[in-house]
Amino acid sequence: MIAFSSRAAALLLTAAALSAGPAAAVAPPAAAAQAFAPLFASEVERAQRTVDASIRAGINVPVPKDPGGGFTHEQHKRNYRVIFEGGQLFRLTGEARYRDHVRDLLFAYADLYPGLGPHPAKANQTAGRLFWQSLNDSVFLVNAAQGYAAIRGSLSAADRQRIDDKVIRPMARFLSDESPEVINRIHNHATWAAAGVGLSGYLLGDRDLVDKALLGLDKSGKAGFLRQLDLLFSPDGYYAEGPYYQRYALQPFVVFAAAIAANDPDRKIFEYRDGIVLKAVRTAIDLTHDGYFLPINDAMPDKSLRTEELYHAVAIAYSATNDPAFLSIADWQGRTVLTTAGQALAADLAAGKAKPWSFGSRLLADGPDGKGGALVLLRSKPDPKGPLLVAKNTVQGMGHGHFDRLGWVYYDETGAVVTDYGAARFLNVEAKRGGRYLPENDSWASATIAHNTLVVDEQNHFGGNWKVGERHGTRQLAVSLDGPTRYAIGEIDSAYKGVTMRRALLLIEVDGLTNPLSLDILHGTGGGRHVYDLPLHFSGHIIDSDIEFARNLAERPVLGEANGYQHLWVDGEGSKAGKARLTWMQGSRFYSYHMAPPAGTRFILAESGANDPEFNLRREPALIQRVVGASHATFVSLLEPHGTYDASAETVVASSARVLALERRREKGLDLVLVTLVDGRRIAIAVAQDVAADARHRVTVDGHTLAWTGPVGRLDIAATGAKK
Numbered sequence: 249m250i251a252f253s254s255r256a257a258a259l260l261l262t263a264a265a266l267s268a269g270p271a272a273a274v275a276p277p278a279a280a281a282q283a284f285a286p287l288f289a290s291e292v293e294r295a296q297r298t299v300d301a302s303i304r305a306g307i308n309v310p311v312p313k314d315p316g317g318g319f320t321h322e323q324h325k326r327n328y329r330v331i332f333e334g335g336q337l338f339r340l341t342g343e344a345r346y347r348d349h350v351r352d353l354l355f356a357y358a359d360l361y362p363g364l365g366p367h368p369a370k371a372n373q374t375a376g377r378l379f380w381q382s383l384n385d386s387v388f389l390v391n392a393a394q395g396y397a398a399i400r401g402s403l404s405a406a407d408r409q410r411i412d413d414k415v416i417r418p419m420a421r422f423l424s425d426e427s428p429e430v431i432n433r434i435h436n437h438a439t440w441a442a443a444g445v446g447l448s449g450y451l452l453g454d455r456d457l458v459d460k461a462l463l464g465l466d467k468s469g470k471a472g473f474l475r476q477l478d479l480l481f482s483p484d485g486y487y488a489e490g491p492y493y494q495r496y497a498l499q500p501f502v503v504f505a506a507a508i509a510a511n512d513p514d515r516k517i518f519e520y521r522d523g524i525v526l527k528a529v530r531t532a533i534d535l536t537h538d539g540y541f542l543p544i545n546d547a548m549p550d551k552s553l554r555t556e557e558l559y560h561a562v563a564i565a566y567s568a569t570n571d572p573a574f575l576s577i578a579d580w581q582g583r584t585v586l587t588t589a590g591q592a593l594a595a596d597l598a599a600g601k602a603k604p605w606s607f608g609s610r611l612l613a614d615g616p617d618g619k620g621g622a623l624v625l626l627r628s629k630p631d632p633k634g635p636l637l638v639a640k641n642t643v644q645g646m647g648h649g650h651f652d653r654l655g656w657v658y659y660d661e662t663g664a665v666v667t668d669y670g671a672a673r674f675l676n677v678e679a680k681r682g683g684r685y686l687p688e689n690d691s692w693a694s695a696t697i698a699h700n701t702l703v704v705d706e707q708n709h710f711g712g713n714w715k716v717g718e719r720h721g722t723r724q725l726a727v728s729l730d731g732p733t734r735y736a737i738g739e740i741d742s743a744y745k746g747v748t749m750r751r752a753l754l755l756i757e758v759d760g761l762t763n764p765l766s767l768d769i770l771h772g773t774g775g776g777r778h779v780y781d782l783p784l785h786f787s788g789h790i791i792d793s794d795i796e797f798a799r800n801l802a803e804r805p806v807l808g809e810a811n812g813y814q815h816l817w818v819d820g821e822g823s824k825a826g827k828a829r830l831t832w833m834q835g836s837r838f839y840s841y842h843m844a845p846p847a848g849t850r851f852i853l854a855e856s857g858a859n860d861p862e863f864n865l866r867r868e869p870a871l872i873q874r875v876v877g878a879s880h881a882t883f884v885s886l887l888e889p890h891g892t893y894d895a896s897a898e899t900v901v902a903s904s905a906r907v908l909a910l911e912r913r914r915e916k917g918l919d920l921v922l923v924t925l926v927d928g929r930r931i932a933i934a935v936a937q938d939v940a941a942d943a944r945h946r947v948t949v950d951g952h953t954l955a956w957t958g959p960v961g962r963l964d965i966a967a968t969g970a971k972k
Contacts, residue, residue, distance in 0.1 A: 288584060299334045315684070329391065330395075334346045335350050390443050496557060499556065536552070539553045545649050546693075575597045575601055639736035640701075651717065653709055661837075662835035691814070700785055702782055707811055756923075765886055769935055786871070787868070790869070795851050797822040797853060833893060842885065
């Protein structure tokens with residue numbers, strides 16, 4: 249359980265101001281800004297530039313018209329930021345011009361909002377009033393309620409009533425009683441709605457609104473904020489829709505939790521469900537590489553910890569725990585929030601209290617009960633930029649989930665090496681279909697072939713039906729998070745009828761190699777005859793291969809007709825008996841992908857971008873191993889980082905692979921893989937079918953005995969001897 253500090257209620261946001269009554273603390277004089285810690289002082293200055301510019305420009309509250317990215321959409325976004333920041337600046341400096349500008353903005357909304365109907369640019373989502381989807385209206389209210397809370401006590405009774413009755417209360421009513429299909433969902437849209445409604449309830453002293461936000465419209469507890477905490481997070485704090493949406497949902501979770509802690513302390517919200525809110529913040533940070541969120545499911549790859557949601561989350565989590573590791577994250581962010589929580593964090597950071605965040609290996613159980621599978625993070629060092637192998641053995645991820653069970657990605661100091669496409673979307677770029685999800689999000693980005701997992705008969709997992717996928721978890725069979733051989737083993741038999749897939753992913757540290765090897769053993773087993781495709785999506789420029797590819801130089805055929813295959817150009821095809829290799833370069837490093845494929849495997853070099861009339865897709869390479877007409881197939885692959893390239897010095901070191909051979913031997917009840925290095929050393933890895941932790945196994949490897957307990961055994965064989 250995560251401890252809740254005694255001073256947390258006083259530090260959490262402006263939540264204490266979200267209570268009924270006109271009384272307000274006397275704001276400090278403007279000179280107090282001189283005493284702010286550097287991080288907070290820069291935040292104050294940044295907000296002053298924004299709000300001062302808004303004051304100079306005058307009130308601009310347009311009639312809603314545009315979808316995401318359009319002028320009216322962006323103007324209403326700017327306005328809620330100014331309301332939030334202007335309120336905080338008044339609280340911090342006492343300058344009446346900030347209060348007056350926030351008041352006047354809210355007056356303009358009091359004139360506009362009551363007459364609005366459904367947004368004219370509504371699409372398939374529930375329409376908002378100010379924005380094309382009600383989600384954005386919820387975000388507006390979450391920010392506006394906090395900004396208004398900071399000035400409300402200094403306004404006249406008539407001014408308060410005008411804003412209360414014409415803006416805050418009707419917005420809260422729209423997002424609750426008038427939108428039951430939103431607030432009663434178990435979904436990030438409902439979280440934002442519940443937070444907006446609940447903050448409004450505390451602000452107005454309206455217990456009915458607060459209880460509807462906490463417990464659902466009927467106050468039964470079958471919906472609402474608390475139920476969302478029960479069902480949207482696993483016991484480890486992993487969010488159902490994946491890291492990208494965990495990042496997005498965190499702000500309403502932590503902001504509303506802070507208000508609950510301040511106004512309803514007996515609920516002990518930060519202790520609820522074994523501290524799930526704070527676990528979620530920690531897990532979100534762990535779900536990054538070099539600060540960027542893993543682009544799993546619908547996700548934009550450019551989202552990092554430098555985002556509004558995480559500024560709030562880190563500040564509030566630090567206030568609640570006093571864990572100095574959060575200070576190092578804030579230091580990396582270089583930002584905080586204009587709240588008492590942000591102010592206290594900045595002061596402690598300036599006082600030198602920060603300690604590094606330890607990025608370790610983690611098993612993050614998925615599903616509300618933790619029994620739906622897991623996302624496994626395998627790291628060989630605590631460095632945020634260091635090697636990271638991610639095994640996706642999760643649940644579907646609701647409507648934002650992709651059809652990629654048993655998929656994987658790999659990162660190291662050069663960035664994403666084995667990649668995930670993420671979402672097909674240009675967020676808020678109006679020219680790209682209003683900034684909404686593109687058709688290619690369904691036809692390509694979420695398709696199984698667009699991921700690093702097994703495709704059977706060119707079909708998507710679960711027939712491409714996410715609701716079917718949501719009913720079937722993945723079995724996380726075994727995991728080891730420590731030692732020189734870390735691994736994750738998962739299995740699923742429901743992605744394709746009659747086909748069982750089992751995959752072992754191992755991160756193997758080897759003396760003399762800078763970065764670990766990534767070993768992949770994947771079994772596809774089914775009745776009848778199938779086409780098995782195993783794609784690898786990677787980042788970099790191909791250097792060479794020992795596969796003889798027949799290149800399509802004059803024209804590029806398309807690989808297939810549906811399920812993502814229609815978006816793949818075929819650049820070349822080839823075959824090779826025995827071990828095969830493809831080497832590419834990214835940044836300053838080389839990567840060799842070694843394969844010990846099934847007999848008769850064809851190799852396909854492909855690139856995304858076919859059948860893309862609006863140029864919506866990124867052009868990215870893929871290598872596909874294809875087996876046709878087999879009842880079962882076992883793919884053994886090894887990713888080897890090696891060498892360096894220094895463009896400035898024009899030097900190249902070890903551009904050739906250090907791995908000389910990759911061999912899989914069939915042994916009773918296990919897979920035995922031998923990796924031979926150029927210096928003569930060999931590494932034997934045995935992965936047993938029986939994954940019981942206490943199961944004992946023994947195998948002979950070229951005269952050497954390997955005996956172990958558990959699913960995985962390893963034997964390092966020197967050129968002239970052996971050692972365990």
